[in-house]
Each structure stands twice: as C-alpha cells, then as structure tokens.
Amino acid sequence: xxxxxxxxxxxxxxxxxxxxxxxxxxxxxxxxxxxxxxxxxxxxxxxxxxxxxxxxxxxxxxxxxxxxxxxxxxxxxxxxxxxxxxxxxxxxxxxxxxxxxxxxxxxxxxxxxxxxxxxxxxxxxxxxxxxxxxxxxxxxxxxxxxxxxxxxxxxxxxxxxxxxxxxxxxxxxxxxxxxxxxxxxxxxxxxxxxxxxxxxxxxxxxxxxxxxxxxxxxxxxxxxxxxxxxxxxxxxxxxxxxxxxxxxxxxxxxxxxxxxxxxxxxxxxxxxxxxxxxxxxxxxxxxxxxxxxxxxxxxxxxxxxxxxxxxxxxxxxxxxxxxxxxxxxxxxxxxxxxxxxxxxxxxxxxxxxxxxxxxxxxxxxxxxxxxxxxxxxxxxxxxxxxxxxxxxxxxxxxxxxxxxxxxxxxxxxxxxxxxxxxxxxxxxxxxxxxxxxxxxxxxxxxxxxxxxxxxxxxxxxxxxxxxxxxxxxxxxxxxxxxxxxxxxxxxxxxxxxxxxxxxxxxxxxxxxxxxxxxxxxxxxxxxxxxxxxxxxxxxxxxxxxxxxxxxxxxxxxxxxxxxxxxxxxxxxxxxxxxxxxxxxxxxxxxxxxxxxxxxxxxxxxxxxxxxxxxxxx
Numbered sequence: 001x002x003x004x005x006x007x008x009x010x011x012x013x014x015x016x017x018x019x020x021x022x023x024x025x026x027x028x029x030x031x032x033x034x035x036x037x038x039x040x041x042x043x044x045x046x047x048x049x050x051x052x053x054x055x056x057x058x059x060x061x062x063x064x065x066x067x068x069x070x071x072x073x074x075x076x077x078x079x080x081x082x083x084x085x086x087x088x089x090x091x092x093x094x095x096x097x098x099x100x101x102x103x104x105x106x107x108x109x110x111x112x113x114x115x116x117x118x119x120x121x122x123x124x125x126x127x128x129x130x131x132x133x134x135x136x137x138x139x140x141x142x143x144x145x146x147x148x149x150x151x152x153x154x155x156x157x158x159x160x161x162x163x164x165x166x167x168x169x170x171x172x173x174x175x176x177x178x179x180x181x182x183x184x185x186x187x188x189x190x191x192x193x194x195x196x197x198x199x200x201x202x203x204x205x206x207x208x209x210x211x212x213x214x215x216x217x218x219x220x221x222x223x224x225x226x227x228x229x230x231x232x233x234x235x236x237x238x239x240x241x242x243x244x245x246x247x248x249x250x251x252x253x254x255x256x257x258x259x260x261x262x263x264x265x266x267x268x269x270x271x272x273x274x275x276x277x278x279x280x281x282x283x284x285x286x287x288x289x290x291x292x293x294x295x296x297x298x299x300x301x302x303x304x305x306x307x308x309x310x311x312x313x314x315x316x317x318x319x320x321x322x323x324x325x326x327x328x329x330x331x332x333x334x335x336x337x338x339x340x341x342x343x344x345x346x347x348x349x350x351x352x353x354x355x356x357x358x359x360x361x362x363x364x365x366x367x368x369x370x371x372x373x374x375x376x377x378x379x380x381x382x383x384x385x386x387x388x389x390x391x392x393x394x395x396x397x398x399x400x401x402x403x404x405x406x407x408x409x410x411x412x413x414x415x416x417x418x419x420x421x422x423x424x425x426x427x428x429x430x431x432x433x434x435x436x437x438x439x440x441x442x443x444x445x446x447x448x449x450x451x452x453x454x455x456x457x458x459x460x461x462x463x464x465x466x467x468x469x470x471x472x473x474x475x476x477x478x479x480x481x482x483x484x485x486x487x488x489x490x491x492x493x494x495x496x497x498x499x500x501x502x503x504x505x506x507x508x509x510x511x512x513x514x515x516x517x518x519x520x521x522x523x524x525x526x527x528x529x530x531x532x533x534x535x536x537x538x539x540x541x542x543x544x545x546x547x548x549x550x551x552x553x554x555x556x557x558x559x560x561x562x563x564x565x566x567x568x569x570x571x572x573x574x575x576x577x578x579x580x581x582x583x584x585x586x587x588x589x590x591x592x593x594x595x596x597x598x599x600x601x602x603x604x605x606x607x608x609x610x611x612x613x614x615x616x617x
Contacts, residue, residue, distance in 0.1 A: 038102045112156060118163060147186060199380050277289060278426070282307045317432060323436075
C-alpha cells in the first residue's frame with residue numbers, strides 16, 4: 001500500500017514537478033512577505049484605517065457580544081463573520097481581521113498563479129503572481145483588514161472557473177455561482193463581475209447552442225448559488241437588517257459627475273492617471289501609497305512618483321501591446337476577408353459602432369450601469385467580428401480585458417475616488433504584463449530564427465552548396481537554436497529578482513498612514529487608544545451603563561464593546577460642553593486636547609494624543 005502511494009506521488013511529481021517547484025517558491029515568498037506586512041501593521045494597529053472598526057464592530061455582533069456599533073450590521077458580512085469565529089475563541093483583538101486580510105492576500109497570489117497557468121507556462125505564471133503581489137497598491141492594503149483583498153480573491157476564482165466552465169467543462173458552473181455569492185457578501189461591488197460572466201457565455205462559437213446543451217449544469221450552478229445565499233439572507237431577516245446593498249447599488253448607479261463638486265472626484269481618468277503609481281513607487285510602500293497624476297504642463301508627477309520598476313513594467317506592457325496588435329492585424333489572420341463572407345458582418349459592425357458611440361456619450365453623464373451595458377454590447381459585438389482570427393487564446397485575453405474595463409468604468413464613474421479601488425484592476429494588469437513578456441519573447445525568437453536562417457542560406461549560396469542535404473542540416477540547426485532559446489527565461493527571471501529586491505528595499509521606508517502622513521506617534525496611536533479604554537474599564541466598573549462619546553466612536557465602540565457615537569464633526573464647536581451636559585454625557589474621549597471643553601469636564605487620563613474627559617460632579 002505504502003509503495004503504491006510513493007509510486008503515485010513520484011508519478012504525480014514527474015508530471016507536475018515544474019508547477020510544484022513554482023508553487024513552493026511562491027508559497028515561501030508569499031509567506032515571508034505576508035509575515036513582514038502583517039507584523040508591521042499589527043504593530044501600528046488599525047488606528048488610521050477607521051473603516052476597519054466598522055467591520056470589527058460587525059464581527060462583535062456576529063460573535064454574540066451584547067454591544068458594539070450596531071449601525072455596522074448592514075455592511076458586507078462575510079469577512080466580519082470569519083473574524084467573529086476568531087472572537088469566539090476568546091481572541092477579541094483588532095489584529096484578528098488583519099490576519100484574515102493577510103491570509104486572503106496570500107491565497108490571491110496562489111489563485112493568480114493558477115489562473116495564469118490557463119495561458120502561460122510555470123515560469124511566466126510565477127512571475128505574474130510575484131508581479132501581482134508586489135504591486136504597490138496591493139502591498140499597501142494587503143494586511144490592513146479592509147475588504148478589497150478578500151473580495152479580489154473571490155473575483156479571481158469566479159473568472160477562473162467561468163473560463164473553465166465555458167472552455168473546458170460546464171460542470172464548473174457549480175463552483176462559479178456559489179463563489180460569486182461568497183464574493184458578493186464579502187464586498188458588494190463584486191456584483192460587477194456578473195457582466196463579465198454573462199458576456200463570456202456569448203464568446204463561444206454558438207452561444208445559444210452552448211446554453212441549450214449545458215442548461216442542466218448551468219441551472220445546477222445557479223441553484224447552488226441560491227442555496228449559498230440563503231444563510232446570508234437569513235442573517236439579514238433574523239436580525240431585521242435592511243438589504244443595504246440594494247439601496248447602495250441604486251444610489252451608485254444613478255450618480256453623475258455633476259454632483260461631485262471636487263476636481264479629483266470629477267476626473268474620469270483618475271485611476272489611469274495614477275496607474276504607474278499603483279504598480280510601483282519609491283514613496284511609502286509597503287505601508288501606503290501616495291497618488292498623484294502626471295502633470296503634462298509641468299512635465300512632472302504631482303504627489304507620488306513612480307519608481308524605475310513601474311517604468312520597466314509599463315514599457316514591457318506597451319511593447320507587448322504593439323506586438324499583439326501587429327500580429328493581430330497581420331495579413332495571415334485575414335480577419336476582414338473571413339468576416340465579409342459572414343451575412344451578419346454588417347449587422348455586427350453597426351451594433352459595435354452604435355453601442356460604442358452610446359457608451360462614449362453616456363460615460364460619466366448618465367447611469368454607470370447604462371455605460372457598462374453599452375460597453376459590454378460593444379465589446380461583445382467587436383469580439384464576434386474577430387474571434388475567428390488566428391490569435392491563440394483570444395477568448396481568454398478578451399475575458400480578462402472585459403474584466404478590467406468593467407471595473408475601470410464603474411470606479412471611474414463613482415463620484416468618490418479612492419486609490420484602493422484600483423486593487424480590482426491589478427489581476428488584469430498583471431495578466432497583460434505577463435502576456436506582453438511572452439509576446440516580446442516570441443518576437444525575439446522569430447527574429448533570431450529568421451536572421452539565423454538568412455545567414456546560413458547566404459553562406460550556402462556563396463559556397464554553391466545549396467543541396468537537399470544542406471537544407472536538412474539547416475533544419476537541424478534551426479531546431480537546435482529553438483531548444484536553446486534563453487530569451488524565454490531571461491526576462492521573467494530578471495523581473496522576479498528585481499521585484500523581490502525592490503520589495504525588500506521598500507521595508508526600509510518609514511511607516512506611513514493611508515493618508516500618507518508620517519505621524520510622529522504612528523506606532524503608538526493605536527496602543528494609546530487601547531490604554532485609555534483599559535483605563536476606563538478599570539476606573540469605572542459601571543462604565544457600560546454611562547453615556548460615552550468620542551471623537552473616534554467606532555474605535556471605542558470596539559474596545560469598550562458598546563455603542564459610542566463619533567463626535568469629531570462637532571467636538572470643536574464652542575458650545576460643545578453645553579451639548580454634552582444636555583445629553584448627560586459622563587465621559588468624552590478626545591483625539592487631542594480640547595480647549596473648548598470647559599471646567600465642567602476634567603481630564604482624568606491621557607495617553608499620547610488621546611484624552612479622557614469625565615463629567616466633574
């Protein structure tokens with residue numbers, strides 16, 4: 001029995017040894033990277049990422065604690081649920097959600113590797129996973145406890161299994177829809193991926209025949225998706241929580257740029273302007289990024305500045321795109337000749353032009369949902385015009401491009417521009433950088449082969465030995481040359497080494513917050529809040545029956561496990577003391593000493609910049 005197991009393992013290893021070695025390397029790299037990111041973020045705490053406390057307070061409710069910030073229960077529940085499982089073990093610390101976020105970051109890199117293996121070999125897929133995991137925008141948010149990285153992991157899996165369901169086996173639909181449900185309840189904007197999934201079905205040669213032949217498996221997948229959503233809807237129903245995501249989606253879909261009022265918010269090209277900075281920058285990573293678009297009038301970057309690595313990646317991407325389109329428009333493809341024989345050629349062309357025009361007109365002016373729908377129709381009709389071309393894996397390239405564009409359109413249309421939203425773009429960017437590397441390699445190899453062939457034939461002609469034997473020798477030489485194509489591995493290996501060294505160098509940066517401020521007490525601010533909370537617990541046994549306000553209510557709602565409102569919006573008003581007196585406030589926790597608080601309240605404790613005021617009775 002044991003010998004059979006050993007024999008089976010040896011057989012499996014011999015077949016998949018390159019994948020196993022690549023995954024071992026990636027696992028070790030991600031384990032080390034994740035450890036250092038988590039260690040530093042745990043030292044800083046979640047003080048400067050205030051949204052995380054909303055998820056922590058939601059986790060308190062899910063863990064069965066009697067209090068916490070109750071208004072947070074309408075947030076995406078899956079990550080808070082996972083955090084609540086840790087809380088149930090007795091480890092009720094803000095670090096718990098950071099651990100979960102970091103774990104999803106680790107898994108996302110593995111998922112990207114597996115996804116890239118659909119098109120590339122082991123080395124190129126490994127380089128793509130490392131490119132993805134070392135993007136400055138991903139490093140900055142990997143272990144912060146936000147929902148973006150966990151949602152990204154599920155998005156990658158959805159796209160991966162969607163492609164397998166369409167291209168390999170329709171039984172994979174049984175995984176697509178349940179994972180979609182988990183992704184949606186991890187972060188509601190994962191719903192955008194449904195546009196990509198639906199459009200992908202219509203990329204097959206005969207989509208209606210595909211649906212008809214695989215209806216059973218598609219329906220089974222949908223049924224499993226519905227079943228997977230039942231626990232979440234029960235949670236909403238039993239806790240009498242409104243379906244917050246419905247009103248949120250409706251509000252977002254009807255937003256237009258005219259309501260923003262702030263220049264950066266009304267800039268539809270915000271994420272494209274900052275793309276180079278999201279890839280790599282010398283300033284702040286791995287703790288944060290400093291965004292700032294390129295100012296053409298001044299020929300310099302405003303705000304953050306891309307590193308040399310970012311320029312290298314962008315050059316690779318640009319050269320790869322040029323080669324891709326060159327091959328695509330090559331006469332050998334005969335795209336137009338093929339399609340002109342198609343009776344639907346004119347109709348598809350008209351649909352493409354009309355829908356694309358409609359998208360351009362409506363983008364940033366009407367509902368973003370209309371823009372996405374019009375773009376989806378345009379890109380699908382465009383694909384149906386060219387899908388018979390001889391470009392290998394065109395359907396997968398199209399799938400990833402559509403994934404990229406749907407997210408770019410949505411978040412570019414959103415009135416609030418937040419740099420971490422660009423995280424949704426990073427898998428597709430990583431994919432196309434790897435594709436560009438591969439296109440460059442193929443172009444170099446083709447050029448070398450043509451040059452080698454030309455040189456040898458010239459020598460043969462010169463010596464008048466152009467015989468059949470010599471042609472066979474030429475064939476042998478060309479085969480030998482192809483086997484020694486070092487250019488295939490030089491670029492990805494070089495890039496892996498540079499990225500690892502550059503990322504390691506990044507840890508020498510001073511820790512900065514997500515708002516790029518180098519606070520003097522950045523490593524102590526969270527500890528100071530916890531110290532004040534612990535002091536109050538020891539100071540007043542009945543603190544939880546008192547009215548407590550705070551500048552940062554979400555933080556202290558978690559630390560004190562009671563609902564504490566945030567008053568940082570009005571705590572600087574001259575009549576703030578009277579407002580507290582009228583509301584019978586026993587304690588106020590201030591973020592900095594308040595000159596407007598009168599002697600009715602006295603400071604009973606302070607730690608760093610955190611002050612605890614008590615009603616002077």
